[in-house]
Amino acid sequence: MTVLVINYGMGNLASVGRAFEECGATVSISDDPRDLDTADRIVLPGVGAFPDGMRNLLIAGWSDKLREVLRNPEVKLLGICLGMQLLAEVGHEGAVTPGLGFIPGKVKRFIPLNGERVPHVGWNEINASHSHRLLHAIPDGTDFYFVHSYHFEASRETDVLATTQYCGNFNAIVASGNIFGMQFHPEKSSKQGFQLIRNFLAL
Amino acid sequence: MLKTRIIPTLLWKNFGLVKGEGFDSWRRVGTVLPAIKVYNTREVDELILVDICATQEGREPDYESVAEFSCECFVPLTVGGGIQILDHITRLLHAGADKIAINTAAYAHPYLIQEAANRFGSQCVVVSIDVRHSPAGGYECYSRSGTSATGLDPTSWARQVESLGAGEILLTSAERDGTMRGYDLEMIAAVSSAVRIPVIASGGAGNYAHMSDAITNGASAIAAASIFHFTEQTPLAAKNFLRTRGIRVRPEYRPGSGSSPVPFPSPNLQPA
Numbered sequence: 001m002t003v004l005v006i007n008y009g010m011g012n013l014a015s016v017g018r019a020f021e022e023c024g025a026t027v028s029i030s031d032d033p034r035d036l037d038t039a040d041r042i043v044l045p046g047v048g049a050f051p052d053g054m055r056n057l058l059i060a061g062w063s064d065k066l067r068e069v070l071r072n073p074e075v076k077l078l079g080i081c082l083g084m085q086l087l088a089e090v091g092h093e094g095a096v097t098p099g100l101g102f103i104p105g106k107v108k109r110f111i112p113l114n115g116e117r118v119p120h121v122g123w124n125e126i127n128a129s130h131s132h133r134l135l136h137a138i139p140d141g142t143d144f145y146f147v148h149s150y151h152f153e154a155s156r157e158t159d160v161l162a163t164t165q166y167c168g169n170f171n172a173i174v175a176s177g178n179i180f181g182m183q184f185h186p187e188k189s190s191k192q193g194f195q196l197i198r199n200f201l202a203l
Numbered sequence: 204m205l206k207t208r209i210i211p212t213l214l215w216k217n218f219g220l221v222k223g224e225g226f227d228s229w230r231r232v233g234t235v236l237p238a239i240k241v242y243n244t245r246e247v248d249e250l251i252l253v254d255i256c257a258t259q260e261g262r263e264p265d266y267e268s269v270a271e272f273s274c275e276c277f278v279p280l281t282v283g284g285g286i287q288i289l290d291h292i293t294r295l296l297h298a299g300a301d302k303i304a305i306n307t308a309a310y311a312h313p314y315l316i317q318e319a320a321n322r323f324g325s326q327c328v329v330v331s332i333d334v335r336h337s338p339a340g341g342y343e344c345y346s347r348s349g350t351s352a353t354g355l356d357p358t359s360w361a362r363q364v365e366s367l368g369a370g371e372i373l374l375t376s377a378e379r380d381g382t383m384r385g386y387d388l389e390m391i392a393a394v395s396s397a398v399r400i401p402v403i404a405s406g407g408a409g410n411y412a413h414m415s416d417a418i419t420n421g422a423s424a425i426a427a428a429s430i431f432h433f434t435e436q437t438p439l440a441a442k443n444f445l446r447t448r449g450i451r452v453r454p455e456y457r458p459g460s461g462s463s464p465v466p467f468p469s470p471n472l473q474p475a
Contacts (some may be wrong), residue, residue: 011296011323011327012273012296012297012299012301013301013438014273014297014298014299015273015276015277015301018273018274018277019277022277046324047296047301047323047324047326048322048324049321049322049324050325052322057430064430082324112399115397116205117399117400117401117423118399118400119326119342119370119371119400119401120205120323121206121326121370121371121401121423121424122205122206122207122208122248122401122423122424123205123206123248123453124204124205124206125204136393137336137459138458139457139458139459141207143453143454143456145248145249145278145279147279147301147302147326147327147370148324148326148327149324149326149370165204167206170333185279185301187277188277188278188279189277189278190243190246190277190278190456191246191456192456193277194277195456195458197229
Protein backbone atom coordinates (compact mmCIF):
# COMPACT_ATOMS: atom_id res chain seq x y z
CA MET A 1 0.00 0.00 0.00
CA THR A 2 1.63 3.23 -1.11
CA VAL A 3 0.65 6.43 0.63
CA LEU A 4 1.49 9.85 -0.70
CA VAL A 5 1.55 12.70 1.78
CA ILE A 6 1.01 16.02 0.04
CA ASN A 7 3.68 18.55 0.91
CA TYR A 8 2.16 21.93 0.18
CA GLY A 9 4.13 23.86 2.74
CA MET A 10 1.58 23.61 5.51
CA GLY A 11 2.96 22.24 8.71
CA ASN A 12 3.90 18.98 10.21
CA LEU A 13 4.25 16.30 7.54
CA ALA A 14 6.82 14.11 9.21
CA SER A 15 4.45 12.99 11.97
CA VAL A 16 1.78 12.00 9.48
CA GLY A 17 4.26 10.04 7.42
CA ARG A 18 5.68 8.29 10.46
CA ALA A 19 2.26 7.26 11.75
CA PHE A 20 1.28 5.75 8.38
CA GLU A 21 4.60 3.89 8.25
CA GLU A 22 3.96 2.60 11.75
CA CYS A 23 0.66 1.25 10.40
CA GLY A 24 2.40 -0.69 7.64
CA ALA A 25 2.23 1.67 4.67
CA THR A 26 4.99 2.70 2.29
CA VAL A 27 5.02 6.46 2.57
CA SER A 28 6.37 9.16 0.32
CA ILE A 29 6.13 12.86 1.04
CA SER A 30 5.92 14.73 -2.21
CA ASP A 31 5.75 18.29 -3.50
CA ASP A 32 5.09 17.13 -7.08
CA PRO A 33 1.45 16.48 -8.08
CA ARG A 34 2.61 14.04 -10.79
CA ASP A 35 3.48 11.60 -8.00
CA LEU A 36 -0.25 11.19 -7.35
CA ASP A 37 -0.42 8.79 -10.32
CA THR A 38 1.21 5.98 -8.37
CA ALA A 39 -0.48 6.42 -4.98
CA ASP A 40 -3.12 4.07 -3.52
CA ARG A 41 -3.85 6.45 -0.68
CA ILE A 42 -3.39 10.19 -0.55
CA VAL A 43 -3.11 12.22 2.62
CA LEU A 44 -3.70 15.95 2.71
CA PRO A 45 -2.41 17.02 6.12
CA GLY A 46 -2.03 20.60 7.22
CA VAL A 47 -1.66 23.06 9.98
CA GLY A 48 -2.34 26.68 9.27
CA ALA A 49 -4.75 29.09 7.72
CA PHE A 50 -7.32 28.15 5.06
CA PRO A 51 -6.41 30.88 2.51
CA ASP A 52 -2.68 30.04 2.63
CA GLY A 53 -3.39 26.34 2.30
CA MET A 54 -5.68 26.79 -0.66
CA ARG A 55 -3.32 29.17 -2.42
CA ASN A 56 -0.44 26.71 -2.02
CA LEU A 57 -2.54 23.82 -3.37
CA LEU A 58 -3.55 25.83 -6.42
CA ILE A 59 -0.14 27.27 -7.20
CA ALA A 60 1.54 23.87 -7.17
CA GLY A 61 -1.21 22.31 -9.28
CA TRP A 62 -2.48 19.83 -6.67
CA SER A 63 -6.11 20.78 -7.05
CA ASP A 64 -6.62 19.68 -10.67
CA LYS A 65 -4.43 16.62 -10.38
CA LEU A 66 -6.32 15.44 -7.28
CA ARG A 67 -9.60 15.78 -9.12
CA GLU A 68 -8.19 13.63 -11.91
CA VAL A 69 -6.78 10.75 -9.84
CA LEU A 70 -9.79 10.61 -7.52
CA ARG A 71 -11.97 9.58 -10.45
CA ASN A 72 -10.57 6.15 -9.69
CA PRO A 73 -12.69 4.96 -6.71
CA GLU A 74 -9.90 2.64 -5.54
CA VAL A 75 -7.75 5.67 -4.74
CA LYS A 76 -8.76 7.21 -1.42
CA LEU A 77 -8.01 10.66 -0.08
CA LEU A 78 -7.80 11.56 3.59
CA GLY A 79 -7.74 15.20 4.64
CA ILE A 80 -6.59 15.84 8.20
CA CYS A 81 -7.42 18.99 10.17
CA LEU A 82 -6.82 21.89 7.75
CA GLY A 83 -6.61 19.21 5.05
CA MET A 84 -10.17 18.19 5.89
CA GLN A 85 -11.38 21.77 5.87
CA LEU A 86 -9.88 22.39 2.43
CA LEU A 87 -12.20 19.69 1.06
CA ALA A 88 -15.10 22.10 1.58
CA GLU A 89 -16.51 24.48 -1.00
CA VAL A 90 -15.68 27.60 0.93
CA GLY A 91 -13.70 28.72 3.99
CA HIS A 92 -14.55 31.64 6.25
CA GLU A 93 -11.13 31.95 7.90
CA GLY A 94 -9.95 35.50 7.28
CA ALA A 95 -11.01 36.26 3.72
CA VAL A 96 -13.82 34.12 2.33
CA THR A 97 -11.93 31.64 0.15
CA PRO A 98 -13.10 28.90 -2.21
CA GLY A 99 -11.93 25.44 -1.16
CA LEU A 100 -11.37 22.28 -3.21
CA GLY A 101 -15.13 21.65 -3.23
CA PHE A 102 -14.77 17.86 -2.94
CA ILE A 103 -17.42 17.64 -0.21
CA PRO A 104 -20.23 20.22 -0.14
CA GLY A 105 -20.01 22.47 2.87
CA LYS A 106 -18.31 25.43 4.42
CA VAL A 107 -15.74 26.03 7.12
CA LYS A 108 -16.68 28.35 9.94
CA ARG A 109 -15.23 29.57 13.19
CA PHE A 110 -16.51 28.13 16.45
CA ILE A 111 -18.98 30.32 18.29
CA PRO A 112 -18.86 29.58 22.04
CA LEU A 113 -22.26 28.58 23.43
CA ASN A 114 -21.44 27.95 27.07
CA GLY A 115 -18.19 29.83 27.57
CA GLU A 116 -16.12 27.20 25.73
CA ARG A 117 -12.54 28.23 25.08
CA VAL A 118 -11.47 28.52 21.46
CA PRO A 119 -9.29 26.98 19.99
CA HIS A 120 -10.77 23.59 20.82
CA VAL A 121 -7.63 21.87 22.07
CA GLY A 122 -7.39 18.40 23.47
CA TRP A 123 -8.96 14.96 23.50
CA ASN A 124 -12.64 14.74 22.77
CA GLU A 125 -15.09 11.98 21.97
CA ILE A 126 -16.40 11.12 18.54
CA ASN A 127 -19.74 9.44 17.92
CA ALA A 128 -20.66 7.70 14.68
CA SER A 129 -23.50 9.15 12.63
CA HIS A 130 -23.37 6.29 10.13
CA SER A 131 -21.90 2.82 10.10
CA HIS A 132 -18.74 2.63 8.08
CA ARG A 133 -15.71 0.35 7.76
CA LEU A 134 -13.55 3.35 8.57
CA LEU A 135 -14.89 3.14 12.13
CA HIS A 136 -14.05 -0.52 12.68
CA ALA A 137 -13.06 -1.08 16.35
CA ILE A 138 -13.75 2.56 17.20
CA PRO A 139 -16.63 2.48 19.68
CA ASP A 140 -18.71 5.59 20.20
CA GLY A 141 -17.09 7.80 22.81
CA THR A 142 -13.49 7.07 21.74
CA ASP A 143 -11.29 10.15 22.26
CA PHE A 144 -9.17 11.75 19.56
CA TYR A 145 -6.85 14.75 19.63
CA PHE A 146 -8.27 17.99 18.26
CA VAL A 147 -6.62 21.35 17.85
CA HIS A 148 -8.60 23.85 15.78
CA SER A 149 -10.70 27.01 15.84
CA TYR A 150 -12.72 26.33 12.67
CA HIS A 151 -14.97 23.43 11.76
CA PHE A 152 -16.53 21.86 8.67
CA GLU A 153 -20.27 22.36 8.22
CA ALA A 154 -21.31 19.73 5.68
CA SER A 155 -24.29 20.53 3.46
CA ARG A 156 -25.45 16.91 3.27
CA GLU A 157 -26.12 14.91 6.40
CA THR A 158 -25.12 11.76 4.52
CA ASP A 159 -21.55 13.08 4.28
CA VAL A 160 -21.18 13.19 8.06
CA LEU A 161 -19.59 10.07 9.48
CA ALA A 162 -18.96 11.14 13.08
CA THR A 163 -19.60 14.15 15.27
CA THR A 164 -18.13 15.66 18.42
CA GLN A 165 -19.63 17.92 21.07
CA TYR A 166 -18.03 21.35 21.38
CA CYS A 167 -19.81 24.66 20.94
CA GLY A 168 -22.72 22.43 19.97
CA ASN A 169 -22.22 19.44 17.71
CA PHE A 170 -19.63 19.65 14.94
CA ASN A 171 -18.40 17.24 12.29
CA ALA A 172 -15.39 15.19 13.33
CA ILE A 173 -15.33 12.94 10.25
CA VAL A 174 -16.82 13.63 6.84
CA ALA A 175 -16.83 11.25 3.89
CA SER A 176 -18.12 11.17 0.39
CA GLY A 177 -17.26 8.12 -1.69
CA ASN A 178 -13.49 7.83 -1.79
CA ILE A 179 -12.87 11.16 -0.07
CA PHE A 180 -12.52 11.38 3.71
CA GLY A 181 -11.80 14.13 6.17
CA MET A 182 -10.92 14.04 9.87
CA GLN A 183 -10.94 17.21 11.93
CA PHE A 184 -8.81 15.60 14.65
CA HIS A 185 -5.28 14.27 14.23
CA PRO A 186 -5.24 10.47 13.94
CA GLU A 187 -1.44 10.61 13.71
CA LYS A 188 -1.35 12.20 17.16
CA SER A 189 -4.13 10.17 18.73
CA SER A 190 -2.09 7.30 20.06
CA LYS A 191 -3.49 3.74 19.61
CA GLN A 192 -6.97 4.75 18.53
CA GLY A 193 -5.40 6.98 15.89
CA PHE A 194 -3.41 4.04 14.53
CA GLN A 195 -6.60 1.97 14.42
CA LEU A 196 -8.29 4.61 12.25
CA ILE A 197 -5.26 4.86 9.97
CA ARG A 198 -5.20 1.08 9.55
CA ASN A 199 -8.93 1.17 8.80
CA PHE A 200 -8.33 3.83 6.15
CA LEU A 201 -5.57 1.75 4.57
CA ALA A 202 -7.87 -1.29 4.54
CA LEU A 203 -10.82 0.44 2.84
CA MET B 204 -16.82 16.16 26.19
CA LEU B 205 -13.40 17.78 26.07
CA LYS B 206 -11.02 16.12 28.51
CA THR B 207 -8.63 17.75 30.94
CA ARG B 208 -5.11 17.06 29.69
CA ILE B 209 -2.22 15.75 31.76
CA ILE B 210 1.02 16.84 30.10
CA PRO B 211 4.48 15.75 31.24
CA THR B 212 7.06 18.46 30.66
CA LEU B 213 10.49 17.41 29.47
CA LEU B 214 13.25 19.93 30.08
CA TRP B 215 16.17 19.32 27.82
CA LYS B 216 19.69 20.55 28.32
CA ASN B 217 22.89 19.45 26.61
CA PHE B 218 21.55 16.18 25.23
CA GLY B 219 19.92 15.13 28.49
CA LEU B 220 16.72 15.61 30.42
CA VAL B 221 16.98 17.69 33.56
CA LYS B 222 14.77 18.91 36.32
CA GLY B 223 15.58 21.73 38.70
CA GLU B 224 14.01 23.75 41.43
CA GLY B 225 12.99 27.36 40.94
CA PHE B 226 14.56 27.26 37.46
CA ASP B 227 17.93 26.36 39.01
CA SER B 228 19.89 23.42 40.53
CA TRP B 229 19.42 21.20 37.51
CA ARG B 230 19.57 17.44 38.03
CA ARG B 231 20.00 14.93 35.24
CA VAL B 232 16.94 12.73 34.99
CA GLY B 233 17.64 10.67 31.89
CA THR B 234 17.70 11.04 28.15
CA VAL B 235 14.99 12.42 25.91
CA LEU B 236 14.20 9.67 23.44
CA PRO B 237 13.59 6.83 25.92
CA ALA B 238 11.42 9.17 27.99
CA ILE B 239 9.32 10.02 24.94
CA LYS B 240 8.93 6.33 24.09
CA VAL B 241 7.86 5.46 27.63
CA TYR B 242 5.36 8.30 27.84
CA ASN B 243 3.89 7.21 24.50
CA THR B 244 3.26 3.69 25.72
CA ARG B 245 1.61 5.18 28.80
CA GLU B 246 -0.80 7.13 26.63
CA VAL B 247 -0.10 10.57 28.05
CA ASP B 248 -2.31 13.24 26.51
CA GLU B 249 0.51 15.43 25.21
CA LEU B 250 4.18 16.20 25.78
CA ILE B 251 5.95 19.53 26.20
CA LEU B 252 9.65 19.58 25.36
CA VAL B 253 11.65 22.68 26.26
CA ASP B 254 15.28 23.27 25.36
CA ILE B 255 16.18 25.34 28.43
CA CYS B 256 19.63 26.34 27.16
CA ALA B 257 18.92 27.57 23.65
CA THR B 258 17.92 31.14 24.53
CA GLN B 259 20.58 31.47 27.21
CA GLU B 260 23.22 30.30 24.77
CA GLY B 261 21.83 32.51 22.04
CA ARG B 262 21.28 29.66 19.59
CA GLU B 263 18.43 28.40 17.47
CA PRO B 264 16.34 25.36 18.30
CA ASP B 265 18.04 22.03 17.56
CA TYR B 266 15.87 20.92 14.64
CA GLU B 267 17.70 17.65 14.01
CA SER B 268 17.12 16.44 17.55
CA VAL B 269 13.50 17.54 17.47
CA ALA B 270 13.02 15.56 14.26
CA GLU B 271 14.50 12.51 15.95
CA PHE B 272 12.23 12.90 19.00
CA SER B 273 9.07 13.60 17.04
CA CYS B 274 9.53 10.39 15.06
CA GLU B 275 8.78 8.46 18.22
CA CYS B 276 6.01 10.68 19.45
CA PHE B 277 2.45 9.73 18.54
CA VAL B 278 0.80 12.19 20.87
CA PRO B 279 0.93 15.95 20.38
CA LEU B 280 4.34 17.49 20.95
CA THR B 281 4.88 21.12 21.90
CA VAL B 282 8.45 22.33 21.46
CA GLY B 283 9.93 25.43 23.05
CA GLY B 284 13.29 27.06 23.61
CA GLY B 285 15.36 29.32 21.40
CA ILE B 286 12.62 30.51 19.06
CA GLN B 287 13.37 34.05 17.89
CA ILE B 288 11.91 34.47 14.41
CA LEU B 289 9.19 33.01 12.21
CA ASP B 290 11.66 30.85 10.30
CA HIS B 291 12.56 29.01 13.53
CA ILE B 292 8.89 28.16 13.97
CA THR B 293 8.57 27.00 10.37
CA ARG B 294 11.56 24.72 10.79
CA LEU B 295 10.34 23.30 14.11
CA LEU B 296 6.96 22.45 12.63
CA HIS B 297 8.71 20.81 9.69
CA ALA B 298 10.86 18.88 12.14
CA GLY B 299 7.71 17.38 13.64
CA ALA B 300 6.59 19.74 16.40
CA ASP B 301 2.81 20.02 16.52
CA LYS B 302 2.85 23.22 18.50
CA ILE B 303 5.59 25.63 19.40
CA ALA B 304 6.07 27.56 22.63
CA ILE B 305 7.39 31.12 22.53
CA ASN B 306 8.59 32.87 25.66
CA THR B 307 11.47 35.36 25.60
CA ALA B 308 11.03 36.36 21.95
CA ALA B 309 7.38 37.25 22.55
CA TYR B 310 8.37 40.09 24.88
CA ALA B 311 10.93 41.53 22.48
CA HIS B 312 8.80 41.04 19.37
CA PRO B 313 5.12 40.58 20.25
CA TYR B 314 4.26 40.65 16.54
CA LEU B 315 6.01 37.27 16.26
CA ILE B 316 2.92 35.78 17.91
CA GLN B 317 0.72 37.43 15.32
CA GLU B 318 2.92 36.36 12.41
CA ALA B 319 2.98 32.78 13.64
CA ALA B 320 -0.77 32.71 14.23
CA ASN B 321 -1.50 34.15 10.80
CA ARG B 322 0.84 31.76 9.08
CA PHE B 323 0.21 28.53 10.99
CA GLY B 324 -3.00 29.19 12.89
CA SER B 325 -3.46 30.10 16.52
CA GLN B 326 -3.86 26.47 17.46
CA CYS B 327 -0.14 25.78 17.17
CA VAL B 328 1.08 28.90 18.96
CA VAL B 329 1.61 28.43 22.68
CA VAL B 330 2.90 31.40 24.62
CA SER B 331 4.86 30.35 27.65
CA ILE B 332 4.71 32.78 30.57
CA ASP B 333 7.08 32.40 33.51
CA VAL B 334 5.98 34.28 36.60
CA ARG B 335 7.46 35.28 39.94
CA HIS B 336 6.07 37.37 42.77
CA SER B 337 7.02 40.98 42.30
CA PRO B 338 8.92 42.72 45.12
CA ALA B 339 6.41 45.54 44.71
CA GLY B 340 3.52 43.12 45.29
CA GLY B 341 1.50 41.13 42.79
CA TYR B 342 3.09 39.10 40.04
CA GLU B 343 5.62 39.80 37.31
CA CYS B 344 6.50 38.00 34.06
CA TYR B 345 10.09 36.87 33.59
CA SER B 346 11.92 36.06 30.36
CA ARG B 347 15.18 34.20 29.65
CA SER B 348 14.36 31.06 31.68
CA GLY B 349 13.07 33.06 34.61
CA THR B 350 16.15 35.27 34.93
CA SER B 351 15.04 38.56 33.46
CA ALA B 352 12.23 40.67 34.88
CA THR B 353 9.97 42.21 32.24
CA GLY B 354 7.92 44.57 34.39
CA LEU B 355 4.75 43.05 32.94
CA ASP B 356 1.83 41.75 34.92
CA PRO B 357 0.88 38.19 33.83
CA THR B 358 -2.82 38.98 33.54
CA SER B 359 -2.38 41.89 31.17
CA TRP B 360 0.38 40.10 29.25
CA ALA B 361 -1.89 37.06 28.87
CA ARG B 362 -4.65 39.28 27.47
CA GLN B 363 -2.20 40.85 25.08
CA VAL B 364 -0.84 37.56 23.74
CA GLU B 365 -4.40 36.31 23.35
CA SER B 366 -5.31 39.36 21.27
CA LEU B 367 -2.18 38.79 19.15
CA GLY B 368 -3.40 35.30 18.32
CA ALA B 369 -1.87 32.92 20.86
CA GLY B 370 -3.78 29.64 21.00
CA GLU B 371 -2.79 28.56 24.49
CA ILE B 372 -0.89 29.86 27.47
CA LEU B 373 1.60 27.73 29.36
CA LEU B 374 1.62 29.45 32.74
CA THR B 375 4.54 28.56 34.97
CA SER B 376 5.27 29.69 38.49
CA ALA B 377 9.07 29.94 38.50
CA GLU B 378 9.04 29.99 42.30
CA ARG B 379 6.93 26.84 42.65
CA ASP B 380 8.75 25.01 39.86
CA GLY B 381 10.31 21.81 41.14
CA THR B 382 9.19 22.38 44.72
CA MET B 383 6.23 20.01 44.54
CA ARG B 384 4.40 22.34 46.98
CA GLY B 385 1.41 22.79 44.72
CA TYR B 386 0.50 25.14 41.88
CA ASP B 387 0.13 28.88 42.41
CA LEU B 388 -3.65 28.80 42.43
CA GLU B 389 -4.17 32.52 42.80
CA MET B 390 -2.13 33.18 39.67
CA ILE B 391 -3.88 30.41 37.73
CA ALA B 392 -7.30 31.77 38.67
CA ALA B 393 -6.32 35.33 37.74
CA VAL B 394 -4.90 34.46 34.31
CA SER B 395 -7.51 31.80 33.41
CA SER B 396 -10.35 34.19 34.07
CA ALA B 397 -8.65 36.98 32.11
CA VAL B 398 -8.48 35.08 28.79
CA ARG B 399 -10.71 32.86 26.66
CA ILE B 400 -7.93 30.59 25.39
CA PRO B 401 -6.85 27.46 27.29
CA VAL B 402 -4.37 27.92 30.13
CA ILE B 403 -1.97 25.10 31.01
CA ALA B 404 -0.97 25.20 34.68
CA SER B 405 2.69 24.52 35.36
CA GLY B 406 5.07 24.63 38.30
CA GLY B 407 4.64 22.99 41.65
CA ALA B 408 2.65 19.77 41.22
CA GLY B 409 3.54 17.38 44.04
CA ASN B 410 0.45 15.24 44.18
CA TYR B 411 -2.78 14.59 42.35
CA ALA B 412 -4.81 16.84 44.61
CA HIS B 413 -2.62 19.76 43.48
CA MET B 414 -3.69 19.00 39.90
CA SER B 415 -7.31 18.90 40.84
CA ASP B 416 -6.91 22.28 42.61
CA ALA B 417 -5.39 23.87 39.51
CA ILE B 418 -8.29 22.66 37.38
CA THR B 419 -10.91 23.93 39.80
CA ASN B 420 -9.14 27.27 39.66
CA GLY B 421 -9.57 27.51 35.91
CA ALA B 422 -6.70 25.62 34.24
CA SER B 423 -7.65 23.67 31.10
CA ALA B 424 -4.67 21.36 31.36
CA ILE B 425 -1.97 20.31 33.78
CA ALA B 426 1.75 20.26 33.06
CA ALA B 427 4.06 18.53 35.50
CA ALA B 428 7.61 17.21 35.62
CA SER B 429 9.11 16.52 39.06
CA ILE B 430 6.12 14.54 40.24
CA PHE B 431 6.66 12.11 37.36
CA HIS B 432 10.48 12.15 37.50
CA PHE B 433 11.04 11.88 41.25
CA THR B 434 8.01 10.11 42.67
CA GLU B 435 6.07 6.94 41.97
CA GLN B 436 3.12 8.99 40.78
CA THR B 437 2.14 8.55 37.12
CA PRO B 438 -0.06 10.35 34.57
CA LEU B 439 -2.40 7.37 34.52
CA ALA B 440 -2.86 7.33 38.29
CA ALA B 441 -3.33 11.10 38.17
CA LYS B 442 -6.21 10.59 35.77
CA ASN B 443 -7.78 7.93 37.97
CA PHE B 444 -7.62 10.34 40.89
CA LEU B 445 -9.04 13.26 38.93
CA ARG B 446 -11.90 11.06 37.75
CA THR B 447 -12.88 10.47 41.38
CA ARG B 448 -13.06 14.27 41.75
CA GLY B 449 -15.52 14.50 38.88
CA ILE B 450 -12.94 15.84 36.38
CA ARG B 451 -13.26 14.42 32.87
CA VAL B 452 -10.04 12.77 31.70
CA ARG B 453 -9.27 10.55 28.74
CA PRO B 454 -9.74 6.85 29.48
CA GLU B 455 -7.48 4.19 27.97
CA TYR B 456 -8.51 3.15 24.48
CA ARG B 457 -10.64 -0.01 24.36
CA PRO B 458 -11.16 -1.14 20.77
CA GLY B 459 -14.48 -3.00 21.03
CA SER B 460 -16.31 -3.73 17.81
CA GLY B 461 -17.20 -0.20 16.77
CA SER B 462 -19.42 0.39 13.87
CA SER B 463 -20.30 -2.53 11.60
CA PRO B 464 -19.21 -2.60 7.96
CA VAL B 465 -22.38 -1.37 6.31
CA PRO B 466 -21.90 0.38 2.97
CA PHE B 467 -21.85 4.09 3.31
CA PRO B 468 -24.84 5.86 1.74
CA SER B 469 -23.16 8.26 -0.63
CA PRO B 470 -25.32 9.86 -3.28
CA ASN B 471 -23.04 9.89 -6.27
CA LEU B 472 -19.89 7.97 -5.52
CA GLN B 473 -19.15 4.32 -4.91
CA PRO B 474 -19.49 2.91 -1.43
CA ALA B 475 -16.13 2.72 0.29
